Amino acid sequence: MSIYDTLNEQQREAVFHTDGPLLILAGAGSGKTRVLTHRIAYLIEEKGVNPWNILAITFTNKAAGEMRERVDNLVGFGSESIWVSTFHSTCVRILRRHIDRLGYDNNFTIYDADDQKTLMKDVCRLIDIDTKVYKERNLLSAISSAKDELITPAEYELNAAGDYGKQKIAKVYLEYEKQLRANNALDFDDLLVKTVQLLQTQPDVLEYYQERFRYIMVDEYQDTNTVQFKFVSLLAGKYKNLCVVGDDDQSIYKFRGANIKNILNFEQEFHDAKVIKLEQNYRSTSNILNAANAVISNNVGRKDKSLWTDNGEGEKIQFRQFDTAYDEADFIAEDIRKHVKDGAAYNEHAILYRTNAQSRLFEERFVAGNIPYKIVGGINFYARREIKDLLAYLKTIDNGKDDLAVRRIINVPKRGIGLTTINRVQESALEREIGFYEALQGLDLIPNIGRSAGKLDSFVALMEYFKGFAAKETLSDLMKEIIEKTGYVENLEAEDKEDAQSRIENIEELQSKIAAYEESCADMDEKPTLSGFLEEVALVADIDSLDEEQDYVILMTLHSAKGLEFPHVYLAGMEDGLFPSYMTITSDDNEDLEEERRLCYVGITRAEKDLTVSCARRRMIRGETQYNKMSRFLKEIPTELMETGAAFEEEVEMPTQNAYFQAKQVFKQKAFSTGKTAKQFTVTKEKGLDYTIGDRVKHMKFGEGLVTDITEGGRDYEVTVQFDTAGVKKMFASFARLQKV
Ligand SMILES: Nc1ncnc2c1ncn2[C@@H]1O[C@H](COP(=O)(O)OP(=O)(O)OP(=O)(O)O)[C@@H](O)[C@H]1O
Numbered sequence: 001m002s003i004y005d006t007l008n009e010q011q012r013e014a015v016f017h018t019d020g021p022l023l024i025l026a027g028a029g030s031g032k033t034r035v036l037t038h039r040i041a042y043l044i045e046e047k048g049v050n051p052w053n054i055l056a057i058t059f060t061n062k063a064a065g066e067m068r069e070r071v072d073n074l075v076g077f078g079s080e081s082i083w084v085s086t087f088h089s090t091c092v093r094i095l096r097r098h099i100d101r102l103g104y105d106n107n108f109t110i111y112d113a114d115d116q117k118t119l120m121k122d123v124c125r126l127i128d129i130d131t132k133v134y135k136e137r138n139l140l141s142a143i144s145s146a147k148d149e150l151i152t153p154a155e156y157e158l159n160a161a162g163d164y165g166k167q168k169i170a171k172v173y174l175e176y177e178k179q180l181r182a183n184n185a186l187d188f189d190d191l192l193v194k195t196v197q198l199l200q201t202q203p204d205v206l207e208y209y210q211e212r213f214r215y216i217m218v219d220e221y222q223d224t225n226t227v228q229f230k231f232v233s234l235l236a237g238k239y240k241n242l243c244v245v246g247d248d249d250q251s252i253y254k255f256r257g258a259n260i261k262n263i264l265n266f267e268q269e270f271h272d273a274k275v276i277k278l279e280q281n282y283r284s285t286s287n288i289l290n291a292a293n294a295v296i297s298n299n300v301g302r303k304d305k306s307l308w309t310d311n312g313e314g315e316k317i318q319f320r321q322f323d324t325a326y327d328e329a330d331f332i333a334e335d336i337r338k339h340v341k342d343g344a345a346y347n348e349h350a351i352l353y354r355t356n357a358q359s360r361l362f363e364e365r366f367v368a369g370n371i372p373y374k375i376v377g378g379i380n381f382y383a384r385r386e387i388k389d390l391l392a393y394l395k396t397i398d399n400g401k402d403d404l405a406v407r408r409i410i411n412v413p414k415r416g417i418g419l420t421t422i423n424r425v426q427e428s429a430l431e432r433e434i435g436f437y438e439a440l441q442g443l444d445l446i447p448n449i450g451r452s453a454g455k456l457d458s459f460v461a462l463m464e465y466f467k468g469f470a471a472k473e474t475l476s477d478l479m480k481e482i483i484e485k486t487g488y489v490e491n492l493e494a495e496d497k498e499d500a501q502s503r504i505e506n507i508e509e510l511q512s513k514i515a516a517y518e519e520s521c522a523d524m525d526e527k528p529t530l531s532g533f534l535e536e537v538a539l540v541a542d543i544d545s546l547d548e549e550q551d552y553v554i555l556m557t558l559h560s561a562k563g564l565e566f567p568h569v570y571l572a573g574m575e576d577g578l579f580p581s582y583m584t585i586t587s588d589d590n591e592d593l594e595e596e597r598r599l600c601y602v603g604i605t606r607a608e609k610d611l612t613v614s615c616a617r618r619r620m621i622r623g624e625t626q627y628n629k630m631s632r633f634l635k636e637i638p639t640e641l642m643e644t645g646a647a648f649e650e651e652v653e654m655p656t657q658n659a660y661f662q663a664k665q666v667f668k669q670k671a672f673s674t675g676k677t678a679k680q681f682t683v684t685k686e687k688g689l690d691y692t693i694g695d696r697v698k699h700m701k702f703g704e705g706l707v708t709d710i711t712e713g714g715r716d717y718e719v720t721v722q723f724d725t726a727g728v729k730k731m732f733a734s735f736a737r738l739q740k741v
């Protein structure tokens with residue numbers, strides 16, 4: 001039996017159609033990704049295509065790794081020379097070789113969101129933009145959208161005629177680009193934009209890659225944006241062996257410029273494209289699938305698909321409504337514990353939610369209950385201060401042109417170099433149109449630098465020493481040397497002992513990552529380089545931190561869950577105002593709500609065996625208690641597919657009898673005259689507080705502090721605490737759970 005016998009007829013057709021453009025448009029769990037891997041295997045094994053000539057683009061680096069592994073299992077050879085990677089990684093690899101054609105150094109730096117913000121602050125200061133009127137975040141997102149659409153600063157300015165606001169943005173865009181270039185840096189969008197520019201302006205480079213990538217495949221095609229489409233169109237322009245797979249119902253990145261028209265345009269750009277539909281879902285039970293189908297059918301203007309499965313009905317979808325988000329977290333933790341007792345593994349469970357902030361309650365429950373868990377996303381490892389500091393050292397050593405990096409560490413750990421001095425250097429660099437580090441190397445040209453010159457000199461000497469060290473020693477040793485010579489860790493400890501411990505662990509984690517990078521290079525017969533490592537770091541998406549070997553419950557946002565599957569899935573926080581978000585409910589644009597609904601469809605279809613959907617009547621969002629109705633998406637699931645669970649009967653309101661759910665205002669007016677919620681609140685207040693103004697109290701997260709004020713809110717006490725380290729916080733007593741010390 002060959003591997004292709006395990007495919008159904010349509011899947012086989014897609015695998016065997018190797019030459020010419022092919023669009024596979026199909027619903028969730030129908031085997032699109034599986035078709036791609038089998039197609040690669042078929043190209044190599046049966047068609048004798050050189051693995052070197054294959055490019056497969058996936059949505060995350062993790063997916064890329066998986067695909068490589070699956071191909072490895074199928075073919076057993078050659079998988080290391082296939083290019084399987086994300087759009088961004090693919091572009092970085094191309095740019096590292098050729099970006100000098102566009103006037104950059106090939107060892108350019110990649111700026112993450114944080115770096116971009118810092119740069120934008122500089123830009124605004126430089127050209128006198130009032131950031132109270134034009135927020136950095138909005139400016140960056142306007143620029144990002146422009147880049148996604150391949151609009152240059154000059155074109156932006158042309159389009160801005162007569163529009164004052166846009167003219168300002170055009171100026172910012174122009175300066176921002178100038179600064180990036182001066183720093184020899186690219187932001188994330190640039191990776192694609194510059195690659196497209198390169199292919200458009202350098203015919204020999206284009207020709208080279210067209211010859212190289214004779215067979216191109218793109219997964220999750222529905223979420224590509226204009227510049228990504230342009231990129232693949234250019235590459236596939238000669239041989240036209242382009243196979244894209246996607247599901248218009250799972251397009252969830254419109255806010256990042258994803259362009260659903262790319263699916264529709266495909267057949268225009270690539271005439272005589274073959275279109276194949278897959279209709280059998282292999283992932284989920286029919287109850288889950290029917291729920292997903294029912295929800296998505298509420299979107300108008302979609303391509304109708306009929307997805308079926310012969311996996312059997314399976315369990316009904318569990319629906320639970322709780323008084324508070326705490327109860328919700330308790331229930332889910334308990335439910336998982338039960339499954340594990342019955343023999344399931346922790347990592348068969350995923351909790352999916354709309355916003356990162358929702359992970360905190362689960363985290364608290366899991367820590368308390370000793371349940372291993374992993375939060376994918378949230379505060380990115382690489383966004384932590386100590387990691388960014390050490391990476392800034394590496395960047396400075398690798399590419400002294402990255403001003404942001406140099407400025408970040410010039411006085412970290414403290415070397416007595418003040419802001420005034422730094423600004424003087426900066427001004428002088430700007431005037432002479434050279435980089436910050438370059439200016440540091442010629443201090444005698446900077447006026448009024450005076451007594452600081454010695455300190456600056458020794459900083460430069462240290463960096464130069466590291467550069468020499470890096471040229472001879474391994475990366476791991478370099479990292480050790482940096483930590484030692486700068487006294488970084490000792491300084492952390494001196495600053496704050498408690499805090500230091502977790503930061504040191506992070507640094508150790510960074511060192512393991514460096515070691516892992518060196519090992520993986522050895523496996524691939526590549527030489528580990530500083531640039532190579534920094535490149536990898538710049539491109540890790542949150543999802544890449546997931547390790548299937550480890551047994552932990554997985555927590556992540558719905559957006560991160562795309563393409564993945566788990567036996568047991570919990571969709572938590574299914575409330576109007578949270579999911580769909582408040583903004584989309586109040587927006588006039590139905591498109592936004594439809595995008596949220598697609599996200600819901602993505603969530604439901606991650607589940608293989610069972611799905612639990614839950615919501616809470618009240619929860620704290622940004623420090624404010626919100627009262628939410630159950631999500632309208634839940635009401636779109638036919639009641640006969642759902643079960644409410646006996647133990648929760650009295651608390652549960654099924655969609656058909658939801659008199660309880662009133663608008664927030666009504667809820668407030670009636671002020672808890674009925675129901676369990678009211679009783680709970682009374683209990684809190686009747687019980688009173690066992691601390692008063694002037695007492696010292698302890699909070700789980702903020703530590704100890706002094707109560708400075710207590711006021712009676714309508715339903716709870718508001719307590720103000722001056723924490724010893726965390727500053728002043730105002731909180732509701734029932735949520736804060738302060739303990740007198
Ligand atoms: N012909 C088949 N026989 C058995 N299992 C299959 C078959 N096709 C796909 N599967 C399995 O079904 C599951 C879903 O497949 P896959 O992840 O490729 O779907 P997908 O269409 O890419 O889903 P998504 O839209 O969520 O990305 C996987 O576990 C896959 O191994």
Ligand SMILES: [Mg+2]
Pocket residue numbers: 032033034219563
């Ligand atoms: Mg897939």
